[in-house]
Amino acid sequence: MSFPWAKQYEPANDFTKFLDEKLPLPRFVYNAVGAGYPVPRNLNYFWNFGVLAGFCLVLQIITGVVLAMHYAADATVAFDKVEHIMRDVNYGWLMRYAHANGASFFFMVIYLHIFRGFFYSSYKAPREMIWLLGVTIFLLMMATAFMGYVLPWGQMSFWGAKVITGLFGAIPLVGEPLQIWLLGGYAPDDAALNRFFSLHFLLPFVIAGVVILHIWALHIPGSSNPTGVEIKSESDTVPFHPYYTAKDGFGLGVFLILFSIVVFYLPTMLGHAENYIPANPLSTPALIVPEWYFYPFYAILRAFTIDVTIPFTGIVLIKAQLLGVIAMFASILIWFFLPWLDKSPVRSGHYRPLFRKFFYVFLLCMAILFVCGGAPAYEPYIMLSQIATAYYFLHFLVILPIVSSIEQPKELPFSITEAVLGKDDKSVLDKPAAAKA
Amino acid sequence: MIRIGALALGFFFFATVIFWSFIPGAYTHFFGEHPPKAAEKVFHLEPKDVSFSFDGPFGSWDAQQLQRGLKVYKETCAACHSLEQVSFRSLSEIGYTEAEVKAIAAEFTVPGVNPDTGEAEGRPGLPTDKFPSPYANDIAAAAANNNAIPPDLSLMPKARKGGAPYIYSLLTGYQDPPAELLQKYPEAKPGPGLNYNPYFKNLNIAMVAPLTVDGQVTYDDGTEATVDQMAKDVSAFLSWTAEPTMIERKRTGFWWIGFLIFATILAYLSKKQVWSSIKGKD
Numbered sequence: 001m002s003f004p005w006a007k008q009y010e011p012a013n014d015f016t017k018f019l020d021e022k023l024p025l026p027r028f029v030y031n032a033v034g035a036g037y038p039v040p041r042n043l044n045y046f047w048n049f050g051v052l053a054g055f056c057l058v059l060q061i062i063t064g065v066v067l068a069m070h071y072a073a074d075a076t077v078a079f080d081k082v083e084h085i086m087r088d089v090n091y092g093w094l095m096r097y098a099h100a101n102g103a104s105f106f107f108m109v110i111y112l113h114i115f116r117g118f119f120y121s122s123y124k125a126p127r128e129m130i131w132l133l134g135v136t137i138f139l140l141m142m143a144t145a146f147m148g149y150v151l152p153w154g155q156m157s158f159w160g161a162k163v164i165t166g167l168f169g170a171i172p173l174v175g176e177p178l179q180i181w182l183l184g185g186y187a188p189d190d191a192a193l194n195r196f197f198s199l200h201f202l203l204p205f206v207i208a209g210v211v212i213l214h215i216w217a218l219h220i221p222g223s224s225n226p227t228g229v230e231i232k233s234e235s236d237t238v239p240f241h242p243y244y245t246a247k248d249g250f251g252l253g254v255f256l257i258l259f260s261i262v263v264f265y266l267p268t269m270l271g272h273a274e275n276y277i278p279a280n281p282l283s284t285p286a287l288i289v290p291e292w293y294f295y296p297f298y299a300i301l302r303a304f305t306i307d308v309t310i311p312f313t314g315i316v317l318i319k320a321q322l323l324g325v326i327a328m329f330a331s332i333l334i335w336f337f338l339p340w341l342d343k344s345p346v347r348s349g350h351y352r353p354l355f356r357k358f359f360y361v362f363l364l365c366m367a368i369l370f371v372c373g374g375a376p377a378y379e380p381y382i383m384l385s386q387i388a389t390a391y392y393f394l395h396f397l398v399i400l401p402i403v404s405s406i407e408q409p410k411e412l413p414f415s416i417t418e419a420v421l422g423k424d425d426k427s428v429l430d431k432p433a434a435a436k437a
Numbered sequence: 438m439i440r441i442g443a444l445a446l447g448f449f450f451f452a453t454v455i456f457w458s459f460i461p462g463a464y465t466h467f468f469g470e471h472p473p474k475a476a477e478k479v480f481h482l483e484p485k486d487v488s489f490s491f492d493g494p495f496g497s498w499d500a501q502q503l504q505r506g507l508k509v510y511k512e513t514c515a516a517c518h519s520l521e522q523v524s525f526r527s528l529s530e531i532g533y534t535e536a537e538v539k540a541i542a543a544e545f546t547v548p549g550v551n552p553d554t555g556e557a558e559g560r561p562g563l564p565t566d567k568f569p570s571p572y573a574n575d576i577a578a579a580a581a582n583n584n585a586i587p588p589d590l591s592l593m594p595k596a597r598k599g600g601a602p603y604i605y606s607l608l609t610g611y612q613d614p615p616a617e618l619l620q621k622y623p624e625a626k627p628g629p630g631l632n633y634n635p636y637f638k639n640l641n642i643a644m645v646a647p648l649t650v651d652g653q654v655t656y657d658d659g660t661e662a663t664v665d666q667m668a669k670d671v672s673a674f675l676s677w678t679a680e681p682t683m684i685e686r687k688r689t690g691f692w693w694i695g696f697l698i699f700a701t702i703l704a705y706l707s708k709k710q711v712w713s714s715i716k717g718k719d
C-alpha cells in the first residue's frame with residue numbers, strides 16, 4: 001500500500017518517459033526504496049538489519065558463485081580444491097573467508113532481525129504474512145548453511161553431515177530408508193557431496209525469491225515502528241529516500257567494518273580447527289558440534305536423553321533421539337504460530353511491561369541454549385539445556401498467551417508524531433495532510 | 438504476582454548460570470559426578486607463550502626464518518611427513534630463486550613412470566610438484582610408525598587449536614612422565630612406541646622427538662641451531678605453508694578497513710545532514 005501523500009514518480013527526460021511507458025522499472029524502484037515510499041520517521045537501528053540481511057544474501061551469492069568456479073564436488077578432491085582456492089586462485093582466500101564468515105554474519109544479522117520482531121511483535125496483524133515468509137527464509141538458510149559446511153569435506157563437514165542426516169534415522173519405520181535415500185548411501189560420500197553442492201547452489205536463489213515475496217508483503221502495510229502505533233498522517237512518515245537510504249548506508253558501513261575485521265584478521269575464529277583436517281570416516285572427532293549459529297537448536301536436540309516408555313514394562317514408545325528431532329524442528333515451526341499465540345493488541349515491548357520482563361528471560365534462555373549447544377554432552381550442560389528447552393516451549397506456548405491476555409499495557413501515544421515531538425495537532429485521521437510537516 | 442514470578446524465574450536462571458560458571462565443581466553437588474577426571478585432563482598443558490614475527494595485525498614473514506624452517510623440515514620432518522598442499526614453485530614467495538627452487542624440488546623423489554617401459558617409478562621432483570609423502574601409502578606409513586600415520590603438515594597450525602605455538606610446544610615438550618602421573622594413573626604410562634608429551638591431546642604421542650640435539654641442522658645464515666630455535670623456525674615455516682597468503686590478507690585488510698572507516702564517517706555525516714531537517718529523534 002502506498003499512503004495518499006506518497007510522492008509520485010515523474011520521469012525527468014525523454015528516455016525515462018519512454019522507459020516509464022514500456023517498462024516502469026524506475027517507477028518501481030522509486031516506489032519501493034525511493035522517495036515514493038513513506039516510512040515511519042521513528043525507526044531505530046534495529047530496523048537496519050533487514051537491509052543488511054539482503055546485503056549478506058547478495059554477498060553470499062557473489063562470493064559463492066566465484067568459489068563454485070574453482071571448486072569440485074568430488075570427495076577425493078573437494079578438500080584440496082578448497083585449498084587450491086586459498087592458495088592459487090587470485091583473491092581466492094578473500095572469497096572463501098568472506099563466504100565462510102559471511103554465513104556467520106548473515107546469521108548474526110538474521111538473529112537480530114528476528115529478535116527485533118519478537119520484541120516489537122512485528123509478526124502481528126497486518127504483518128503476519130511477512131513473518132511467515134521470514135520464518136520460511138530462516139529455515140531455507142539453515143538448510144543452505146548446513147549443506148555449505150559439508151562442501152570443504154573436512155572432519156567436521158563429514159561428521160556433521162553424518163550426525164544430522166543420522167537424525168532422520170530416528171523416524172520410525174521409514175527412518176533408515178529415508179536416511180539412505182537422502183545421502184545416496186549409508187554414510188556421506190560422493191553421492192551426498194554432489195547433491196549437497198547442487199542444492200547449496202540452488203537454495204540461495206530460492207531464498208532470493210522468497211525475499212522478494214517478503215518485501216512485497218512488507219510494502220503492503222509498510223514497516224512497523226518502535227511505538228507499534230500505525231501511521232496516521234503524513235507527519236508520521238519520511239520518504240525512504242534520502243532518510244533511510246542515508247541511515248542504512250551508515251549501518252552498512254559499520255557492519256562492513258566489523259565483518260572486515262573478522263575476515264582480514266580473525267578469519268578462522270568462528271570455525272572449527274577440525275575442519276582443516278581432511279574428512280576421515282575412520283576417525284571420529286572428540287566433539288562433534290555444528291557451526292555456532294545452530295548451537296541453540298542443537299542443544300534442544302540433545303536435551304532429550306530418556307526414552308518414553310510404558311512404565312514398568314520397558315516397552316519404548318518414543319526414542320529419546322526422535323523426541324529430540326521433533327523438538328528441534330518444533331522449536332522453529334512454533335514461530336509460524338506466533339501471530340496467533342500472542343494476542344495482545346499492543347505491539348511494542350516498550351508499552352508491555354510484563355511481556356518485556358519475560359522477553360528478557362527468554363533472551364537468557366536462548367543464551368543458555370547457545371552455551372549448551374556448543375558444550376560437550378555432560379553435566380551441567382545436559383541439565384541446563386533440559387531446563388532451558390522446557391522454558392523455551394513454555395515461553396511460546398504458555399507465557400505469551402497468558403501474558404498477552406492479563407497484562408495492563410502502558411498508555412500508547414496518539415501517533416508516531418506525538419511520540420517523537422510530544423504533541424500532534426493533526427487529530428484528523430484519514431484526511432491526507434496537504435501541507436508539508 | 439506474575440511479575441514476581443517472572444522476576445523470580447529470571448533470577449533463578451540468572452543465578453544458575455552465574456553459579457555454575459563461577460564456582461568450579463559446584464554443579465557436581467547437584468547433578469552427580471562430572472566424568473571421572475582422566476589423566477589427560479590433569480596433566481595436559483596449554484601451548485607455551487611464544488611469539489612470531491607474523492603475529493598481530495601488522496606482523497610479517499621473516500624470510501630468513503622461513504628458509505631455516507624449510508631446512509629443518511627437509512632434513513628431519515620430511516622423513517615422515519608430507520606437505521601435500523604446498524608446491525615447490527611457491528617457495529619463490531619466501532625468497533628462493535628459480536634455480537634454487539629447481540634444486541630443492543630435485544632433492545625429493547615423487548611418483549612417476551619410466552618413460553621407456555611405462556612402469557611406475559620415482560623421479561626427481563619438479564617445481565610444479567608438491568612436497569610428496571615419503572611413504573607409498575597409508576599402510577606403509579602406519580607400518581613404519583607404530584600404527585600411527587604421520588599426518589600431512591601443510592595445514593597443521595590451522596588444524597590444531599593452538600596454532601604455531603602448539604607445534605612449537607609439542608616439538609619442545611618431550612619429557613619423562615612425571616612420577617605423580619605414574620603413581621596416580623598407572624594406565625597413562627606411555628605404551629610401547631609412545632612418548633610422553635603433555636602438549637599432545639592424550640599425552641602419549643607416537644612421534645619420537647624429532648628435534649633432540651643442538652646443531653642437528655646446520656643453518657646457512659649462521660644462526661645457532663638450538664633445539665628451541667629449530668622448533669620455532671619450523672613452526673614459523675609451517676605457519677607459512679598453512680596460509681601463504683596470511684600477510685597479504687593482513688595488509689589488504691589494513692587499507693580496506695581504513696577506507697571503510699573513512700567511508701563510514703562520510704556516511705555518518707551525510708546521515709546527520711539528511712536528518713537535521715527533521716525534528717525529534719531519528
Ligand code: HEM
Pocket residue numbers: 057060061062063064065066067068071082096099100103106141144145146148149150151152200201203204205207
Ligand atoms: C544463503 C546463502 C548462503 C549461505 C548461508 C552459505 C553458507 C556456506 C557455508 C557455511 C559454507 C562453508 C564454508 C567453509 O567452511 O569454508 C559454504 C561453502 C560454499 N558455498 Fe555457500 N552459502 C550461501 C550461498 C552460496 C551460493 C549462492 C553459492 C554458489 C552459487 C555458494 C557456493 C559455495 C561453495 C562452492 C562452497 C565451498 C567452498 C568453501 O568451503 O569455501 N554458496 N557456504
